[in-house]
Amino acid sequence: MQHVVTRPQPPFRSADGRLEIHQIPSWLDNLIWLAVCTETGAGVVIDGPEAKPVLDYCEAQGIELTGVLNTHTHPDHIGVNKQLIKLGRADGLSITGAARVADRVPGLTRGVDEGDTVQIGAVTGQVWLTEGHLNGHLSFLFDDLIFCGDTLIAGGCGFLFDGPAAKLHHSLQRIVGLDPATRICGAHEYTQDNLRFAWFVEPGSPALKARVDRVWALRAEGGCAVPSTVGEERDTNPFVRGHVPALQAGLQARVPGVDLRDPVAIFAATRALKDTKQHREAVSDADLGVAP
Ligand SMILES: [Zn+2]
Structure with a gap:
């Protein structure tokens, strides 16, 4: 393999x-x-x-x-x-x-x-x-x-x-x-799929775009994007950004009715949305501004 x-x-x-x-x-x-x-x-x-x-x-x-x-x-x-x-x-x-x-x-x-x-x-x-x-x-x-x-x-x-x-x-x-x-x-190299999902719920984030560019360049060479840092995760990982208005807006566009007053509900809705795998079709490499 x-x-x-x-x-x-x-x-x-x-x-x-x-x-x-x-x-x-x-x-x-x-x-x-x-x-x-x-x-x-x-x-x-x-x-x-x-x-x-x-x-x-x-x-x-x-x-x-x-x-x-x-x-x-x-x-x-x-x-x-x-x-x-x-x-x-x-x-x-x-x-x-x-x-x-x-x-x-x-x-x-x-x-x-x-x-x-x-x-x-x-x-x-x-x-x-x-x-x-x-x-x-x-x-x-x-x-x-x-x-x-x-x-x-x-x-x-x-x-x-x-x-x-x-x-x-x-x-x-x-x-x-x-x-x-x-x-x-x-314990896994899943970074590109994870960042594609991040874009699905927080499109246009400059910090996310910068990380996408770094990670795609690294992965194109067969490199590994792990470890990342706490700082990078705070800035771009949708699963720790439930308090951020841009993330909340993006999530609500995909999951109408999510209770934005409840951090656990936001997290649970984000996790459930990723489990649908919709982002794999919805967010193209062109959307991310990267070469396929
Ligand atoms: Zn496990």
Whole structure:
């Protein structure tokens, strides 16, 4: 299967330099994150559909895999656990997931919850409970980086599987409440479809147009538009812009009758509208002012 990203992000560091982050494309559009402590060399993989590309990458780069952090229990996030176990490579690994869904995290060695901390070598991160996509969904914060699984996916958000909308709305608002420079490491490259939808509900936004131009240029070269920043998401992601008059007007044009006094209703209507996929036909590349 040819991944949508053919030129992954080169390794980059957290602002404090204590973690080096590697991006490993997997399946069609999953992004596996491998975070390495620059002091100890310990490497921890955050989610993934499969283990082989991670093991191959670690071997090629001389990285010692010491653990797994799971944001949630969908197969394309815990597949890496299952395969590590099957290959006999899970022994001695620290496998961390949500305590509240402990029975669904293969090989779990440590259950965590909101307010706990996690380690990558000598580096300590914070655990947030960010539900809405799935019950027990966690995000992990390290310095200026947040690994948020399928909660905020560049330019958009995850599906409401367990829901309800109020939980995902809250989780997203919490993420975009971080410093604007915070980099958001979501688990999929869906940015172009997400921004096409953003244009459907907020056409003509200059910040959105600028992001579209950047992202289309990058993706045309096979590059990856993830991570994005909190600042970019605040300016252009329709799922965190329910308070913005232009977004409200655009949404009401598509979904008459939505209660604009209720932030959760706005979020829920936005999510439901995207689920119809109308934007894929309604917003052309010409509308976006980009080459197809
Ligand atoms: Zn998921």
